[in-house]
Amino acid sequence: MKLPEIAIKVGCPQWICKKCGKARERIAKTEYDVLRKSRIQDQPKQKMRKDNFGFTKGAVARSKHYTLGWTDCRCRAGWEPGIVLDPFMGAGTTAVAAERLGRKWIGIELSEPYCSMAEERIKRETQQLKLFRE
Structure with missing residues (x-):
């Protein structure tokens, strides 16, 4: 189902x-908390794309979504x-x-x-x- x-x-x-x-439609607000840069050692080998400092290009983040209201016609x-x-x-x-x-x-x-x-x-x-x- x-x-x-x-x-x-x-x-x-x-x-x-x-x-x-x-x-x-929902009117929403999204907030992101960047926890830390993702290190090379945290990633599976096939996903490694490192920059010059040993970190991956992405960051580990947590998002929170808040409903502020709804649209009206x-x-x-x-x-x-x-x-x-x-x-x-x-x-x-x-x-x-x-x-x-x-x-x-x-x-x-x-x-x-x-x-x-x-x-x-x-x-x-x-x-x-x-x-x-x-």
Whole structure:
């Protein structure tokens, strides 16, 4: 389930405007703490690219991400979940992932056995999600 969830998070907005369809985007701030320059001895041999001082060109850093807010389209029409399109639905894995992430979805499948399988799976998963959310 991880792969479809990653694709949905990257490719489908969490919220879209009900009127104009514009995606709501996160306004974020990222801070980096450089811990130290990475030394040659810390790197696997195949990754070594040293400068003249025995250090690699990169540094070891830790990042922190802060959400400052969300964009607004100024329509004031409210927000609804983004829509995931799966043109080859198969067993419904993408639809289940979309449900888990709170997105709407549209699935297309030509094979009747797969349609039945997907329908059962989605029904079972959405019932579990309803119990979990209550």
